[in-house]
Amino acid sequence: MKFGIFYELSVPRPFSRANEWLTYHNALEQCRVADELGFDHVWAVEHHFLEEYSHCPAPEVFLTAVAAQTQRIRVGHGAVVCVPEMNNPIRVAERAAALDIISNGRLELGTARSSTWTELGGFCADPDDTKKTWDEFVRVIPQMWTSDDFGWEGARFEMPARNVIPKPFQEPHPPMWVTVTTPGTELDAAERGLGCLGVSAAPFAEQERRTAEYHRRIANCDPVGSFVNDQVHTLNFLYCHRGHPRASAGDGVDPRRGGRRCRVRRVLGFCEPHPPRRRPRFRHCEGT
Numbered sequence: 001m002k003f004g005i006f007y008e009l010s011v012p013r014p015f016s017r018a019n020e021w022l023t024y025h026n027a028l029e030q031c032r033v034a035d036e037l038g039f040d041h042v043w044a045v046e047h048h049f050l051e052e053y054s055h056c057p058a059p060e061v062f063l064t065a066v067a068a069q070t071q072r073i074r075v076g077h078g079a080v081v082c083v084p085e086m087n088n089p090i091r092v093a094e095r096a097a098a099l100d101i102i103s104n105g106r107l108e109l110g111t112a113r114s115s116t117w118t119e120l121g122g123f124c125a126d127p128d129d130t131k132k133t134w135d136e137f138v139r140v141i142p143q144m145w146t147s148d149d150f151g152w153e154g155a156r157f158e159m160p161a162r163n164v165i166p167k168p169f170q171e172p173h174p175p176m177w178v179t180v181t182t183p184g185t186e187l188d189a190a191e192r193g194l195g196c197l198g199v200s201a202a203p204f205a206e207q208e209r210r211t212a213e214y215h216r217r218i219a220n221c222d223p224v225g226s227f228v229n230d231q232v233h234t235l236n237f238l239y240c241h242r243g244h245p246r247a248s249a250g251d252g253v254d255p256r257r258g259g260r261r262c263r264v265r266r267v268l269g270f271c272e273p274h275p276p277r278r279r280p281r282f283r284h285c286e287g288t
Helices: 017-037 059-069 089-102 117-122 127-146 185-192 204-218 244-249
Strands: 002-007 041-044 074-081 107-112 150-153 158-162 176-180 195-201 232-239 259-264 266-270
Touching: 002 017, 002 074, 017 059, 041 059, 041 107, 059 074, 059 089, 074 089, 074 176, 089 107, 089 127, 107 127, 107 195, 117 127, 127 150, 127 176, 176 185, 185 195, 185 204, 195 204, 204 232
Parallel strands: 002 041, 002 266, 041 074, 074 107, 107 176, 176 195, 195 232
Antiparallel strands: 150 158, 232 259, 259 266
């Protein structure tokens, strides 16, 4: 089992530039501490226009800062939105390779379709096309990383033959994942040899069922990349409290206000870098 942290970079109202600064810099401080404590990975999302919930539209920038300020923790792009109106796959391959170089080969690349009309509509993207474009993205990106002369003519993306540079530091390329928010997407991941990055909660029995079926299918997959990534993240809620009786009972616990989310097989804590008034503040919150 591996342990990590996962960031949405939530910012509470009232919005201010100072609050967003605090959120980013507290998160960076937490990442430095996580690296020192031996956590295995840190993930950051890509979201757009989702006020309060996530102010993280450029995770590759945040993760580059994480990579520069840490030594061993892996950095997870969780996940790049595979919609051409938001991201061109050439630019995804280029940015990811550069981040892998900066991090000395610590990148994990997650992929996603986007799940909100707020985001898709903001970029004038058609929700009915996102699965098709995601499928093209996950097929072309690893080929851009491993080929010196790559061209493509697809349904939503095409390019003449070019050498997409730089190449990733990891050989043959970083592990690839797909975010799983609805049942069935884990099967899409398995069929393509991609890691299953679960980001929605389900009962343990349901998680075990999905995980077993994922492993059954990925054993006979046709991988889109140069190797199979058969790792699984699954999500559940935990409650953390200093007092053992309260923590054991968990009475009246609202996981959105004091709990911690975790993942089985890889366990991720969802950190809140902008602390409520009643919680201990990080150094940056105290202005030191």
